[in-house]
Amino acid sequence: GESVGLHLPTLSVQEGDNSIINCAYSNSASDYFIWYKQESGKGPQFIIDIRSNMDKRQGQRVTVLLNKTVKHLSLQIAATQPGDSAVYFCAESLYGGSQGNLIFGKGTKLSVKP
Amino acid sequence: DSGVTQTPKHLITATGQRVTLRCSPRSGDLSVYWYQQSLDQGLQFLIQYYNGEERAKGNILERFSAQQFPDLHSELNLSSLELGDSALYFCASSGRGSDQETQYFGPGTRLLVL
Numbered sequence: 589g590e591s592v593g594l595h596l597p598t599l600s601v602q603e604g605d606n607s608i609i610n611c612a613y614s615n616s617a618s619d620y621f622i623w624y625k626q627e628s629g630k631g632p633q634f635i636i637d638i639r640s641n642m643d644k645r646q647g648q649r650v651t652v653l654l655n656k657t658v659k660h661l662s663l664q665i666a667a668t669q670p671g672d673s674a675v676y677f678c679a680e681s682l683y684g685g686s687q688g689n690l691i692f693g694k695g696t697k698l699s700v701k702p
Numbered sequence: 703d704s705g706v707t708q709t710p711k712h713l714i715t716a717t718g719q720r721v722t723l724r725c726s727p728r729s730g731d732l733s734v735y736w737y738q739q740s741l742d743q744g745l746q747f748l749i750q751y752y753n754g755e756e757r758a759k760g761n762i763l764e765r766f767s768a769q770q771f772p773d774l775h776s777e778l779n780l781s782s783l784e785l786g787d788s789a790l791y792f793c794a795s796s797g798r799g800s801d802q803e804t805q806y807f808g809p810g811t812r813l814l815v816l
Contacts, residue, residue: 620803631704631792631807632745677745681803689758690735690805692745 596675600699607665609696611678616659618680622690623652623663627674635663635676665698673700705729706808708793714814720781723811727774727795733757734776735796735805736768740789751776752797783815 601607613621619640624632638645638652638661645652651664661678675697679690705728715721727734736748738761747760751770762768765783770776780787790812794805 622804624807629809631706631809632794633704634804634806637804679745689747689750689760690737691747694744 596695596697598697598699600701601668603668603670603700603702605668607663607668607672607698607700609663609665609676609698611661611663611693611696613659613661613678613680613693614691615680615682616656618682618691620681621652621654621661622679622681623650623661624677624679624692625672625674626677626695632677668698668700670700670702673698704806704808706793706795706806708791708808708811710811711809712812712814714816715783716816717783717785719783719815720779721783721813723778723780723791723793723813725776725778725793725795725808727776727793728806730797731795731806732774732797733795733805734770734774735794736762736776736778737792737794737807738789739792739810740786745792748778780813785815788813788815 622637623635626632636647636652643654649666653662675695677695678693707726709724732753735750739745748762749768750758754770765781768778790810792810794807796805
């Protein structure tokens with residue numbers, strides 16, 4: 589994906605290690621959160637989502653944690669692979685995601701070293 | 703492949719001109735969303751249509767307009783183009799089955815205004 593912004597946070601990890609990408613969201617009333625992965629030249633790709641009535645959700649090799657007290661969201665990727673290298677965006681929504689208005693974070697660039 | 707298609711992939715035009723970007727949602731999805739991704743603003747929500755009707759509006763300029771047709775494809779019209787309109791424009795769709803809230807993104811249209 590495109591590097592969004594001149595100062596995109598970067599996380600560099602060794603292949604096989606676990607990665608943790610953090611996100612601070614802005615609105616305490618947000619009730620739906622989603623992580624996207626954007627590879628170079630492609631559109632954002634859905635990874636995992638979570639509603640505000642949950643604090644953890646697991647997918648294949650990924651886990652999303654939600655801490656509403658501090659308005660913090662994290663994405664954990666287990667056994668990171670070179671194919672995980674991309675820009676990762678968190679997004680929040682006030683209306684469950686079905687009425688537009690996904691608010692995206694600035695993104696974190698994940699670089700996986702072989 | 704998300705199932706969302708966008709044309710054209712690339713567009714180069716001059717200031718003052720007008721262009722039309724096209725999006726076909728995933729089969730069965732009723733909602734279409736438009737986003738703009740620029741280097742300094744990140745991913746910004748523009749507008750959402752649901753089954754032909756405008757449902758939500760974001761940071762869309764008055765020079766921009768969109769519509770959704772009876773076959774559910776959507777077009778984003780950008781007029782009186784300025785240099786600052788150069789960006790990636792993404793379409794997303796949602797509304798099918800149990801994951802009605804998840805927005806799936808197309809590959810984008812890269813617009814360059816010279």
